[in-house]
Amino acid sequence: MSETAKWYVVHTYSGYENKVASNLQTIVDNRGLQDVIQDIKIPTEKVTEIKDNVKREVERKIFPGYVLVKMELNDETWHIVRNTRGVTGFVGSGSHPEPLTDKEVSALGVDKREVQVNYSVGDSVRIIDGPLDGFIGRVEEVNSDKNVVRVIVSMFGHETPVELELHQIEVIG
Helix, strand or coil: CCCCCCCEEEEEEECHHHHHHHHHHHHHHHHHCCCCCCECCEEEEEEEEEEECCCEEEEEECCCCCEEEEEECCCCHHHHHHCCCCEEEEEEEEEEECCCCHHHHHHHCCCCCCCCCCCCCCCCCEEEECCCCEEEEEEEECCCCEEEEEEEECCCCEEEEEEEEEEHEECCC
16 A cells, blocks of 8 residues: 555536446456555535434435545546546646645544544543643543544633544543
């Protein structure tokens, strides 16, 4: 696997996201390009819809008309993606695609990073990242599925719950 691969946003005709993702995956599989085009995702979220008084969970596209592709950008990969049926172009300036930043990728939740959690409810922790860097708190809840932890921090003499990402804290002692 290439370490230089980055996530790019590909614009598609509306409603063609699944077709573009599947066509691109077929091309990658047929040509053995897994090392340069590593992943193809359509960001979705589960939402509850109520129709005719019946609740049901449905998966909805977060960004209709867009597909995310993790790839090593070169002339070959650019042409393969650009010429896939249903693709209208890359997001970026002109013919130069702009990769997503690590922060954007993390916010979209497309690149799941396994975070080793070595703390549990009740542990004293130090916040090591973000605006509350350096604050001490107590773990109230850990939700590894959503990559969040709730920590009770004492601020201005009040106990305040804050929600952080799993990697933003460390155990004290």
